[in-house]
Amino acid sequence: xxxxxxxxxxxxxxxxxxxxxxxxxxxxxxxxxxxxxxxxxxxxxxxxxxxxxxxxxxxxxxxxxxxxxxxxxxxxxxxxxxxxxxxxxxxxxxxxxxxxxxxxxxxxxxxxxxxxxxxxxxxxxxxxxxxxxxxxxxxxxxxxxxxxxxxxxxxxxxxxxxxxxxxxxxxxxxxxxxxxxxxxxxxxxxxxxxxxxxxxxxxxxxxxxxxxxxxxxxxxxxxxxxxxxxxxxxxxxxxxxxxxxxxxxxxxxxxxxxxxxxxxxxxxxxxxxxxxxxxxxxxxxxxxxxxxxxxxxxxxxxxxxxxxxxxxxxxxxxxxxxxxxxxxxxxxxxxxxxxxxxxxxxxxxxxxxxxxxxxxxxxxxxxxxxxxxxxxxxxxxxxxxxxxxxxxxxxx
Amino acid sequence: xxxxxxxxxxxxxxxxxxxxxxxxxxxxxxxxxxxxxxxxxxxxxxxxxxxxxxxxxxxxxxxxxxxxxxxxxxxxxxxxxxxxxxxxxxxxxxxxxxxxxxxxxxxxxxxxxxxxxxxxxxxxxxxxxxxxxxxxxxxxxxxxxxxxxxxxxxxxxxxxxxxxxxxxxxxxxxxxxxxxxxxxxxxxxxxxxxxxxxxxxxxxxxxxxxxxxxxxxxxxxxxxxxxxxxxxxxxxxxxxxxxxxxxxxxxxxxxxxxxxxxxxxxxxxxxxxxxxxxxxxxxxxxxxxxxxxxxxxxxxxxxxxxxxxxxxxxxxxxxxxxxxxxxxxxxxxxxxxxxxxxxxxxxxxxxxxxxxxxxxxxxxxxxxxxxxxxxxxxxxxxxxxxxxxxxxxxxx
Numbered sequence: 001x002x003x004x005x006x007x008x009x010x011x012x013x014x015x016x017x018x019x020x021x022x023x024x025x026x027x028x029x030x031x032x033x034x035x036x037x038x039x040x041x042x043x044x045x046x047x048x049x050x051x052x053x054x055x056x057x058x059x060x061x062x063x064x065x066x067x068x069x070x071x072x073x074x075x076x077x078x079x080x081x082x083x084x085x086x087x088x089x090x091x092x093x094x095x096x097x098x099x100x101x102x103x104x105x106x107x108x109x110x111x112x113x114x115x116x117x118x119x120x121x122x123x124x125x126x127x128x129x130x131x132x133x134x135x136x137x138x139x140x141x142x143x144x145x146x147x148x149x150x151x152x153x154x155x156x157x158x159x160x161x162x163x164x165x166x167x168x169x170x171x172x173x174x175x176x177x178x179x180x181x182x183x184x185x186x187x188x189x190x191x192x193x194x195x196x197x198x199x200x201x202x203x204x205x206x207x208x209x210x211x212x213x214x215x216x217x218x219x220x221x222x223x224x225x226x227x228x229x230x231x232x233x234x235x236x237x238x239x240x241x242x243x244x245x246x247x248x249x250x251x252x253x254x255x256x257x258x259x260x261x262x263x264x265x266x267x268x269x270x271x272x273x274x275x276x277x278x279x280x281x282x283x284x285x286x287x288x289x290x291x292x293x294x295x296x297x298x299x300x301x302x303x304x305x306x307x308x309x310x311x312x313x314x315x316x317x318x319x320x321x322x323x324x325x326x327x328x329x330x331x332x333x334x335x336x337x338x339x340x341x342x343x344x345x346x347x348x349x350x351x352x353x354x355x356x357x358x359x360x361x362x363x364x365x366x367x368x369x370x371x372x373x374x375x376x377x378x379x380x381x382x383x384x385x386x387x388x389x390x391x392x393x394x395x396x
Numbered sequence: 397x398x399x400x401x402x403x404x405x406x407x408x409x410x411x412x413x414x415x416x417x418x419x420x421x422x423x424x425x426x427x428x429x430x431x432x433x434x435x436x437x438x439x440x441x442x443x444x445x446x447x448x449x450x451x452x453x454x455x456x457x458x459x460x461x462x463x464x465x466x467x468x469x470x471x472x473x474x475x476x477x478x479x480x481x482x483x484x485x486x487x488x489x490x491x492x493x494x495x496x497x498x499x500x501x502x503x504x505x506x507x508x509x510x511x512x513x514x515x516x517x518x519x520x521x522x523x524x525x526x527x528x529x530x531x532x533x534x535x536x537x538x539x540x541x542x543x544x545x546x547x548x549x550x551x552x553x554x555x556x557x558x559x560x561x562x563x564x565x566x567x568x569x570x571x572x573x574x575x576x577x578x579x580x581x582x583x584x585x586x587x588x589x590x591x592x593x594x595x596x597x598x599x600x601x602x603x604x605x606x607x608x609x610x611x612x613x614x615x616x617x618x619x620x621x622x623x624x625x626x627x628x629x630x631x632x633x634x635x636x637x638x639x640x641x642x643x644x645x646x647x648x649x650x651x652x653x654x655x656x657x658x659x660x661x662x663x664x665x666x667x668x669x670x671x672x673x674x675x676x677x678x679x680x681x682x683x684x685x686x687x688x689x690x691x692x693x694x695x696x697x698x699x700x701x702x703x704x705x706x707x708x709x710x711x712x713x714x715x716x717x718x719x720x721x722x723x724x725x726x727x728x729x730x731x732x733x734x735x736x737x738x739x740x741x742x743x744x745x746x747x748x749x750x751x752x753x754x755x756x757x758x759x760x761x762x763x764x765x766x767x768x769x770x771x772x773x774x775x776x777x778x779x780x781x782x783x784x785x786x787x788x789x790x791x792x
Contacts, residue, residue: 108399242666257404
């Protein structure tokens with residue numbers, strides 16, 4: 001029986017594909033330091049679990065397809081505090097930011113369409129976009145320039161008759177790149193001038209380390225028809241397992257069609273929505289503490305990377321990832337070797353190999369994404385393991 | 397900006413599209429009896445909420461993409477008790493049965509492909525299949541024959557070079573049709589002979605009222621490559637809001653490609669998986685009590701329907717729906733009129749209009765799906781409202 005060519009085009013996630021090798025390594029007694037996946041070790045605010053424990057309805061019923069009113073209202077208030085207003089009807093609750101992305105792509109992309117995304121990008125975008133029959137048009141960048149992409153000429157060179165949208169992950173995953181207000185304005189102008197959707201995947205909005213104010217493409221009210229914001233509680237509140245995200249836009253056509261897809265899957269998990277609404281009452285101290293902690297971790301990883309000869313990377317300004325070029329022939333082979341053959345006192349380490357973060361064939365082969373989601377001491381050890389691993393791998 | 401023609405092909409859910417009219421009717425002080433949506437009023441087993449309250453990990457982390465091992469193992473044991481064996485790697489946990497369906501369709505259908513589904517069918521299938529670029533080939537049935545479809549000649553007449561799969565909802569939604577073992581064998585044989593996937597959407601497996609044993613296409617081990625089973629805790633445990641379902645198959649190609657899509661959306665909500673695993677320890681008495689209750693309700697609805705002149709329907713053998721042809725010109729208009737203009741002592745009633753349950757244009761126009769998900773007394777009142785409504789509507 002035939003499998004769809006669209007799904008066959010996609011691969012396994014570079015963050016998750018080594019899971020079976022990790023299981024095998026653990027079975028041999030190895031301890032693995034996981035820097036491969038954006039799973040923070042920061043405690044989820046207790047408000048989540050309290051809300052869950054206080055749920056006392058006898059029937060765990062379907063929620064409304066657009067989301068429960070309490071959560072929609074909590075999201076609305078959060079944006080109002082950033083001076084960005086969305087009506088309740090302009091906010092759709094989704095099963096993580098992932099589902100918000102799937103819904104948007106399905107609403108605006110089909111066979112032959114192109115979407116512009118700066119390289120390197122979050123690899124799951126490819127899986128989702130392949131299913132729509134559309135193609136990613138990558139904006140080329142390089143590690144030597146800190147993966148900077150926000151250049152009008154560079155972006156406009158990617159636009160053609162098939163282009164439907166520009167997608168910016170800001171702050172960037174995997175690069176940690178943070179756009180300036182001027183760069184955001186330029187991107188909005190380009191989208192308006194060329195009649196394109198501008199999708200802002202802003203999962204990491206709170207994770208900026210230079211004291212700058214929180215940003216969103218949602219604040220460019222003059223381009224309300226163009227802009228679609230993707231948001232999630234996953235990173236903001238260290239609640240990745242809640243699978244609660246949302247899609248925000250003023251574009252009525254997108255909303256009307258997105259609602260068909262929301263109704264088509266009935267609803268998002270009820271208890272998680274109730275609990276996510278409670279998260280939005282967490283006070284500002286939580287974020288400053290978390291931000292401090294991540295900044296400290298970033299600095300640790302950068303310091304350790306600089307000590308390894310041949311590594312190329314710039315200090316990222318946001319999110320909790322560093323993309324770096326390593327002095328190895330093939331990061332994918334290197335990762336497999338780290339799990340199958342390497343150990344130091346029984347320990348090894350995992351990253352996400354870089355190639356699947358690129359659309360352009362051959363790019364990213366010696367790059368890795370490092371997620372600095374472990375506490376200080378573990379992070380130092382993990383980076384030492386990377387240094388030792390590179391040395392041993394190249395000395396084989 | 398252009399919206400994808402694939403999403404534009406789809407409509408809103410007939411179960412949910414009248415929600416805004418219902419809100420308006422409630423704002424005018426109306427009480428609405430909801431027979432439009434398969435949301436049971438049966439209490440969710442307390443084990444669900446106990447498990448949620450006993451979750452004490454500090455970080456609500458991503459679950460594995462395939463699901464948490466405890467839940468996979470619980471599902472496996474449930475099938476073992478039905479004498480059907482799936483390996484752990486052959487079970488993928490999904491966000492409700494809905495996501496399991498989306499994943500399967502995306503794995504096996506693309507542009508120009510056809511899937512055979514008996515009419516009338518669950519309308520959300522259309523939304524999902526449209527996104528794949530594929531087409532539903534409906535098997536024609538009629539209310540006078542109780543929507544019977546399991547006839548070899550009828551099914552084979554639908555097969556052509558574009559056919560990739562046959563989908564059977566068993567027990568049927570919206571028809572309540574239950575296949576006999578002979579009919580299931582025949583369908584399996586047809587799938588094997590024509591090299592087609594056979595998808596069994598078995599969300600209502602427990603809801604059969606003639607004392608027959610529980611059935612699954614999963615038990616036809618000789619067609620392991622062809623068969624894909626869709627399952628969910630939603631109806632089995634009255635836990636629709638948990639959004640926990642699963643996909644089971646022995647087909648390695650489907651599993652490998654489905655895993656790409658599972659990884660692409662990261663994971664299913666963690667707490668709901670933990671709690672759903674606990675549901676599988678509920679004992680058999682729960683199901684017998686629930687079954688008795690629904691059987692009683694079905695009999696009530698049938699008795700009431702028979703009292704309304706001009707209604708055509710057969711007594712369904714399973715699920716908790718009755719599809720019936722009403723003596724009205726247009727069930728969609730009738731439903732809107734029930735919400736906007738009708739009331740009896742401040743009460744009105746909602747059904748799901750039949751047309752979107754059909755692929756064949758013009759069919760189902762005077763039919764409705766009645767979900768018997770309310771307790772006895774409310775159900776009687778709802779059916780009285782239907783009778784009064786039909787009379788008043790036709791006397792306008």
